[in-house]
Each structure stands twice: as structure tokens, then as C-alpha cells.
Amino acid sequence: MGSIILPFILLSCCCTTIIGSSSVSLEKKNMLPQKVALEDVFNKDAIDNQKKSSMQGASLDDTFSSNTLHITAEHVDKINNGNKKWRARLTSRFANKTPEELRRFLGVKRTPNAEHRIKREELRKSLRTIKRTDQPYQKKTENKTEQLPKEFDSRKEWPECADQNDQSACGSCWAVSSASVMQDRICISSGGELKINISAEDILSCEKQSFGCDGGWPENAFNFWKTKGVCTGSDYSDHEGCKPYPFPPNPDKKLYNTPRCKRRCENRNYKTRYNNDKHYGLDPVNLQNSEDVDIMNAIIEGGPVEADMIVYFDFMAYSEGIYEADEDSVEAGGHAVRILGWGYHNDSDTPYWLVANSWGKDWGMDGFFKIARSQDECFIESWGVNYADPVLSNNTRTSHGAIRASERRQERIEQRQRRNI
Structure with a gap:
């Protein structure tokens, strides 16, 4: 043609x-x-x-x-x-x-x-011919095998760390979802002691390998967290932290321009200097062509993860239920979201991912959605899953943060084992 x-x-x-x-x-x-x-x-x-x-x-x-x-x-x-x-x-x-x-x-x-x-x-095609079993997933550790739960919701597991952000009229999902994962994992790894908001604007405007409101790569956001550090922020309404998000939710404007990178705090009422407000991450993890059990392990051990997916136009009208694109659904483009957990629909054999979007609370189920699991729906399992553990020793980049993160993770595993006995 x-x-x-x-x-x-x-x-x-x-x-x-x-x-x-x-x-x-x-x-x-x-x-x-x-x-x-x-x-x-x-x-x-x-x-x-x-x-x-x-x-x-x-x-x-x-x-x-x-x-x-x-x-x-x-x-x-x-x-x-x-x-x-x-x-x-x-x-x-x-x-x-x-x-x-x-x-x-x-x-x-x-x-x-x-x-x-x-x-x-x-x-x-293979999933259409294979009857699913109801066997629980197995998580392999060095010394033993631990069963993963049939259902898991980060909001219930770590309620003190639950939060949600709105990207507004900007193609910033790659920065907003990544920043949300960072602050989730800081809160979770600290046992709820560090409840801070990571600035999506700092990533959006200062991560120069991407294109701001014109799109970017989530893995670049996590590399930026490790190498440059990210300051604090908040959503537009709260206007807290060093760099609050600059765009209001539910705007009428068609598209905002990328903010200029400023290496200083934009909130005049915030007293900490920009360079002293930085928080850092450890080595980023990028999963591609992964099994769903790999994603489940990552979530249950350290918190939500960022995931890339293809959005079809009908998905933008999603309200509730388990989303699956039709054979004739039309592709709109790539999107970054945050996987919080998993489950089965009404105790049936239909597995799903529980996911946080960044399109406001009037979309979907108060801003969240469920999507079919174990069949790579919208490429959400194979395309790219990103996360990293935080350096918890604030404003330093020593191994102390890594040690604390590891200790917290082991404590959570042991607590879960005791509950299952």
C-alpha cells in the first residue's frame, strides 16, 4: 500500500x-x-x-x-x-x-x-486453551518457598503510605507515576516514619533525557532519583514541599508546557534549600517480559511498582470492572501507571491487577482500575516494570539507607510468615 x-x-x-x-x-x-x-x-x-x-x-x-x-x-x-x-x-x-x-x-x-x-x-491464545488452576503462587527465597496471597492491596497493607496524584493536562504520567512509587517505597521502607511527597515536577522539568509534558521514559526517572536525587513536593492543591506540582487537576486547558528546570525551591514558604532537600534511590530495577509472579514479589517485598502499558481509546471511558481491550480496540499510545496489588474478580477464576492511574479521582474507581492479569493485557506485564528501593538516610548517599531498607523488608516477610502460621 x-x-x-x-x-x-x-x-x-x-x-x-x-x-x-x-x-x-x-x-x-x-x-x-x-x-x-x-x-x-x-x-x-x-x-x-x-x-x-x-x-x-x-x-x-x-x-x-x-x-x-x-x-x-x-x-x-x-x-x-x-x-x-x-x-x-x-x-x-x-x-x-x-x-x-x-x-x-x-x-x-x-x-x-x-x-x-x-x-x-x-x-x-495459549490461555484460551489452558484451564486455570486455583493453586496459590509460590515465592522462592534462599531457604524456603513462601506462598503469595491470593489477593493483595498495598493500600490495606500500608494504609499510612497510601496516596494518589493527578497529572493534569500534561503528558507527565512517566514522571507522576514514578514519583508516586518513590514516595510509596520511602514510606513503606521507613515503616511509615517518612511520609514525604516526592516532586514529580523536579523529575518532569530537570530529567533532561526525557521530554517533560511531551512524554518520557520511567526508567530515566528512577535513574535520575539515584544519580541526581529528587526534592520534595505535593499536589497542586496542597502547595507544600520544595516544588509542588504546577498544574491544577481537571483543567480545561488542552495541554500545559513543560516547566523550566529550576535548581531552587519554588515554594517560598518552604525553608529547606533545594540541594539539602534531595532524596535518593538505590539501583533501579527494570523488569521486561516478566512473569506476573515477579511483579507480585516486587510489590509484596517493597511496595507499588511503575508499569508501562498501551492505552486503547475505549480505556479512557473506563468506570469499573476488569478491563480487557477488544479485538478491534484502537491503540492510542503509551502510558505509565502504578500497580498496587492483585486479586480475583468476585472469587472467580478471573485474575486482575489493581492499579492506580493519574487521571484524577473522577475517572475509574476513584482514580483506580482493575485490568486482566496473567495474559499481558495491554502489555502491562511484558513492556516495562520499574522500581527502586530508597536511600533512607536523608540527604546522604551511604549504604546505611540500603541496610535499613533490607532490614525493614525482612521484618515484613517475617511478620507475614507469622500471620500465616
């Missing part, structure tokens, strides 16, 4: 990239590379061919092949009338926005390659 493969497409195809209305093409889920795929995003011929092949009885997601308004009441009704495990509803943030506008709420600057996609489809 005369496609032109652009060598830089993998860097350019996330939704935070500005795309002209005459050059938008979208990938249908499960399409192999020889069909209209991400590589053809900027190919006008592919768009025209896709439009010409549209059937008169268009499906729910066919409206995404043009820059028409989307996520209307009609689309929500079609989702809810279908045979799905999840429900949809309109929210003010996403209602009646074009695909171009919707993409700007996403910010992971890469997409799964063809190998990722093929492996995922092979996994999904």
Missing part, C-alpha cells in the same frame, strides 16, 4: 507527540506489521486506504480513524451494552475530545515492538 517506514517512528508515535489532523492513522489491536500499524502512523496513503475500506455499519472504534469527537454518550452506551467485564462512563476530562487531544494525556515515549506483540498473542 505504498507505506513509508520512518526510522524514527518508535520515538514519535506516543500520544503526546503533536500530530496534524491530516496525518493521523491508528493501529487496530492484534494487527501484524504488514497491515496498517504504528509504522504507518504518518502515512497518508495508509489512512486513505483504511477510510475507503470502512464498512457502512461502523463499529464503536471506527470513529477513531478520523479526528472526529470521541467518548460521547453514544460510545459509552455501546460499550455498556456489549458483553464486557467492565463498564464505561463519561468524564469531563475526556468527553468530546478528538483522538489528537486524547493522546496528549499519555506520555511513555515508545511502543511495544513486533516481537512483543507476537509473543503476547501467543500467550493469549
